[in-house]
Amino acid sequence: MKLVYILAAVALTASFGLPFREYDTGKLLPVRTVQAARTPQGVKIVTEIGEAEGENWQEAVAALREGASGDVFFDTAEQLVVCDSSLLPEILESGDLRPSAQVYEANELCDPNGLNEYLSAHESDRAVADVRYDLLREGRL
């Protein structure tokens, strides 16, 4: 019995080394819909939280986080709208979005207000996981 408790204590101590991230829930800014488009400057992303631009997806996300009043939380994103499908490999490679997020393609960026509700009513036939699978098969990821 004592051995079990010792092992539990060791496991708990070891867990401090695991990559857990603790959030301050009150400061989270959950994102529901992400739009991404190519611009002359690189990549522009638009969310309910705000919009930002950068040379690539990572920099655009970093710029969005920097300008936000709290902790921008992409793990709650339910929809990804891309205006250029060539953006998909770098977005998926970042791992910012969860596999179940629906993927849509659009011609241009839209007003984010009410977009989530609209897209929720018009479910896409492709999720991030499906796109990742396709890209892996094509060797683009």
Added chain:
Amino acid sequence: MDGHAITDERISAVFSGAGDFNRRELRVGTHIIYVYAIDGLTSGGDISELVVKPLLQDTRAGTIDELFDRALHSTVYNSVAVACEDADDAARKLVNGFTVVLFGENAIAFETKTGEKRAPAAPEVENTVKGPKDAFTETVRTNTSLLRRHLRTPALRLYETQVGRRSLTNVTVAYIDGLTDPGLVERMKKRLGEIDVDGLTTPAAVEEYVTGSRPTAFPLLQYTERTDRFAQGLLEGRVGLLVDGLPLGYLAPVDLGALMTAPEDRGTDYLSASFLRVLRYLALLIGLVLPGLYVAMAAFHPEMLPTALLQAIIESKHAVPFPTIFEILGLLAAFELLQEASIAMPHSVGQSLSIIGGLVVGTAAVEAKIISPAALIVVAAAGIAGFALPGRSFADALRLWRFFLTVLASFAGLFGLTLGALCLLVHLSGLTSLDVDYLAPFSRVSGCRAVLRPRLFRQKYRDPALHPLDAKNQR
């Protein structure tokens, strides 16, 4: 101390300085006899009418030994008359409500217990709608008589012994001969025999000494104030323990399934009872893990929450200065304090305290943005779920583990919570009560029976974990 000759000096010396000790010298013919009794434990009227009067009316000549023999076998009306073996035996009889009469070097103890004792009343904690209202009292003899009224079988055995060097507490082991595993009875008797302490006057003393003070918060004896539940326990093949001075009875062995059953389960139909039992197990889970789960989800894994729920939590947390972990731990501590305070207060004040503490302070704290409504709801839900459990000792143990799991969740999220839950499972698996496994009902294929209440006519066999001599309880 054993074996002292019975003399007036010896008995008087044992009770010297005792204000309630009465000693009277009587002349019967040419002989002098002494009558001893303890005021308050004995009935003065009974002593006068049933003991002293017949003794003084015995005018026949003879030696003191003949007087003793006549008192023991003929002259005295009292129904219970026992010759004392020595001075210590006489002293023990006196503190148990007997009147001792000394004839030279021999003494007889006549039972003249006072009728002043609390009458059986309705149970205060284990409330019942349809069940009997005769809860145990502080007097062990009253309790055994109540038990006899529920179990008229002559096979009901009541083994009596005294525990406690100074308290000399009367303890009764109750079991049904021909049904209860003799091994269980022997184990209980052995444990009682091994107790060598000053006093056995508190429930904790009984529970710790009888169970061997295992390092656990979980109860290894089941207590009940309800006589019907106690009688049912004996019919299941358990051993009962009644302690003089405690208004409750103990049942052993106990397992998790027994602790999760309420006596009212047998007072209602099997469908309702099963539904309530499932609810109770849900309450067990909610009460145990909900605060920890909330901490883990909100602070470590918010992505696992539906976005709408997360949004609601975020909005409720807005402007609250404390991290979720401190919020929950603080609220849990406040809840425990409130509970302790309301127990310590008189009943009427306790209710006011609950209203002020729970409603006024709680609402004010939420409005002042000191705590979030979501955290308050989580802790309150866990607290209410804890109150839904039928056994208070078991619920108290879960309160302790709830804290532990929440602390683990605050260190390592779901990983910590799972680790804690595994520790709890291992801990429970290692517990035994009178050598019966604590998780025994769930280790069998028919484990679901411990959760659901089967129809009574299908419940033909007693719990095999108790090894009853008579396995079948109906045709």
